[in-house]
Amino acid sequence: MRILTFANNKGGVGKTTSALSVAHRLVELGSKVLFIDADPQANASTASGLPAEHPHLGLALTEGEGVPTLASLCYPLSTGLSMVRSARIMAQQEKGFGNAPDYQFFFRHQLEDVQSRFDYVIIDTAPNLGPLTVSALVASEAVFIPLQPNLFGSEGMTALIDMVARLKRNFNPQLRVGGIFFTKYSPAYRKALHHQYARDLQADPALASLIMSQTIRENVSLDEAQSMQRPIYDWAPNSNGAADYRSLTDEILTRIS
Amino acid sequence: MRILTFANNKGGVGKTTSALSVAHRLVELGSKVLFIDADPQANASTASGLPAEHPHLGLALTEGEGVPTLASLCYPLSTGLSMVRSARIMAQQEKGFGNAPDYQFFFRHQLEDVQSRFDYVIIDTAPNLGPLTVSALVASEAVFIPLQPNLFGSEGMTALIDMVARLKRNFNPQLRVGGIFFTKYSPAYRKALHHQYARDLQADPALASLIMSQTIRENVSLDEAQSMQRPIYDWAPNSNGAADYRSLTDEILTRIS
Numbered sequence: 231m232r233i234l235t236f237a238n239n240k241g242g243v244g245k246t247t248s249a250l251s252v253a254h255r256l257v258e259l260g261s262k263v264l265f266i267d268a269d270p271q272a273n274a275s276t277a278s279g280l281p282a283e284h285p286h287l288g289l290a291l292t293e294g295e296g297v298p299t300l301a302s303l304c305y306p307l308s309t310g311l312s313m314v315r316s317a318r319i320m321a322q323q324e325k326g327f328g329n330a331p332d333y334q335f336f337f338r339h340q341l342e343d344v345q346s347r348f349d350y351v352i353i354d355t356a357p358n359l360g361p362l363t364v365s366a367l368v369a370s371e372a373v374f375i376p377l378q379p380n381l382f383g384s385e386g387m388t389a390l391i392d393m394v395a396r397l398k399r400n401f402n403p404q405l406r407v408g409g410i411f412f413t414k415y416s417p418a419y420r421k422a423l424h425h426q427y428a429r430d431l432q433a434d435p436a437l438a439s440l441i442m443s444q445t446i447r448e449n450v451s452l453d454e455a456q457s458m459q460r461p462i463y464d465w466a467p468n469s470n471g472a473a474d475y476r477s478l479t480d481e482i483l484t485r486i487s
Numbered sequence: 488m489r490i491l492t493f494a495n496n497k498g499g500v501g502k503t504t505s506a507l508s509v510a511h512r513l514v515e516l517g518s519k520v521l522f523i524d525a526d527p528q529a530n531a532s533t534a535s536g537l538p539a540e541h542p543h544l545g546l547a548l549t550e551g552e553g554v555p556t557l558a559s560l561c562y563p564l565s566t567g568l569s570m571v572r573s574a575r576i577m578a579q580q581e582k583g584f585g586n587a588p589d590y591q592f593f594f595r596h597q598l599e600d601v602q603s604r605f606d607y608v609i610i611d612t613a614p615n616l617g618p619l620t621v622s623a624l625v626a627s628e629a630v631f632i633p634l635q636p637n638l639f640g641s642e643g644m645t646a647l648i649d650m651v652a653r654l655k656r657n658f659n660p661q662l663r664v665g666g667i668f669f670t671k672y673s674p675a676y677r678k679a680l681h682h683q684y685a686r687d688l689q690a691d692p693a694l695a696s697l698i699m700s701q702t703i704r705e706n707v708s709l710d711e712a713q714s715m716q717r718p719i720y721d722w723a724p725n726s727n728g729a730a731d732y733r734s735l736t737d738e739i740l741t742r743i744s
């Protein structure tokens with residue numbers, strides 16, 4: 231079972247859109263996938279149409295009697311895809327969770343129970359480096375970083391790269407940055423700005439090998455698919471969004487093989 | 488002195504871009520403005536070119552000997568604009584800050600010291616409803632909500648509107664939603680999706696009066712201005728971005744008068 235996290239503490243860069251699109255593509259390719267929505271905003275849960283009353287991840291974050299396991303929270307969305315949903319209230323539960331002496335190992339230990347049921351676990355995270363994101367990284371073999379190539383995007387990335395190094399040293403020697411990919415790459419009028427940042431990042435020797443060749447173009451079908459609560463490959467199979475994420479998934483598979 | 492907060496726990500919707508653009512416009516109109524960067528990502532601090540070594544808000548969040556006041560952290564950017572910068576480390580300091588029994592009143596009490604120095608205080612917040620955002624709301628007379636009209640944008644807004652009602656009831660009877668405005672309103676190809684959500688929100692009796700008439704169009708000049716660390720009105724005074732934010736500022740002034 232391979233565990234991958236999508237993270238970037240900068241908001242709105244396409245973490246959820248990417249995590250969902252990659253998960254759906256892995257299912258299309260015949261894999262069994264568990265998707266974990268570790269963001270209290272619950273965007274992935276909403277976009278997947280999970281019933282609001284289905285028990286959520288936040289309930290597993292407390293300790294004591296009658297606390298559900300992560301394994302018991304998996305909701306089958308289709309034959310190849312299950313999801314652990316989140317909920318707004320989880321922002322509160324995350325506070326107590328972060329006080330547990332070993333919260334960093336939560337996902338790693340809980341996911342041992344589902345080893346035989348899934349080929350991949352894809353974890354979507356909130357735009358912060360709080361306890362849930364840390365625990366997701368400690369459980370993962372790789373983190374994939376969607377990035378908008380501009381000032382704020384580049385700034386946020388250093389914080390995440392630093393965090394990955396610290397977690398690798400203290401908790402998870404396997405953890406690495408699987409790749410950085412550009413998202414919402416706009417039509418021509420932004421090209422100059424995006425290209426400048428993309429070039430700067432590619433020129434940085436520490437980052438150049440991490441930059442993925444597949445870029446995700448801005449494409450309204452991705453936004454629409456979420457509103458319709460359908461995978462992009464169903465909603466608009468011939469769209470740029472579908473094409474770009476099929477290729478990105480291929481490149482992810484190459485990078486983790 | 489009027490205190491306004493820009494907030495939305497959804498990431499990447501244009502909180503920082505809006506807060507900065509409105510603050511710069513208020514300065515252009517002759518007001519004295521204090522900008523508070525209450526987001527540990529420090530995007531507003533970066534975009535304003537504040538020296539990284541200038542003491543940041545996080546230092547004021549702890550208690551005890553030698554802790555600086557907010558007033559002592561104001562950095563004059565120009566004759567009309569000062570800023571309290573933030574820093575990445577503030578994400579850690581915010582954890583302890585949230586344990587103080589009266590953290591909700593931090594900004595309200597600290598800002599009393601600067602009453603006579605500024606006409607407006609503009610507070611930019613992180614994409615969450617954590618202690619710093621709560622404290623900013625408790626100090627404010629109004630919160631302005633940038634929103635991308637789509638599924639994830641609308642979902643996040645309910646959480647914030649609920650929070651405003653709770654804070655109004657328990658801490659700050661003056662607090663209200665000053666207005667909701669659409670941002671990054673895309674070119675024609677997204678219009679159908681944006682229009683659908685915009686119509687739905689306008690049809691909601693509880694929200695209709697909050698939706699502002701000024702919409703912010705997608706405009707690369709806003710992104711570029713940040714990279715150049717200049718106000719939009721300097722960088723591209725004739726751009727859509729500059730025009731839209733001048734009008735938005737006018738509408739804000741009307742709504743709070």
Ligand SMILES: Nc1ncnc2c1ncn2[C@@H]1O[C@H](COP(=O)(O)OP(=O)(O)OP(=O)(O)O)[C@@H](O)[C@H]1O
Pocket residue numbers: 240241242243244245246247248269271273355356357413414415446447448449450452453454456496497498499614635637638639640
């Ligand atoms: N390539 C793209 N083209 C067009 N729209 C996109 C693209 N990727 C994402 N979006 C839209 O941009 C918005 C932000 O994307 P998304 O919510 O996936 O980002 P995020 O990083 O998960 O945000 P958050 O930080 O709030 O979790 C969404 O409304 C989504 O539909």
Ligand SMILES: Nc1ncnc2c1ncn2[C@@H]1O[C@H](COP(=O)(O)OP(=O)(O)OP(=O)(O)O)[C@@H](O)[C@H]1O
Pocket residue numbers: 239240241242357378380381382383497498499500501502503504505526528530612613614670671672703704705706707709710711713
């Ligand atoms: N109207 C616009 N047109 C084009 N680009 C924009 C517009 N508004 C914001 N942007 C760009 O979109 C990105 C997100 O905007 P911004 O950082 O202001 O959002 P935010 O809500 O403050 O994000 P966060 O949740 O991370 O704090 C930035 O790179 C910004 O330059």
Ligand SMILES: [Mg+2]
Pocket residue numbers: 245246247269273355356
């Ligand atoms: Mg997300």
Ligand SMILES: [Mg+2]
Pocket residue numbers: 502503504526530611612613
């Ligand atoms: Mg911001």
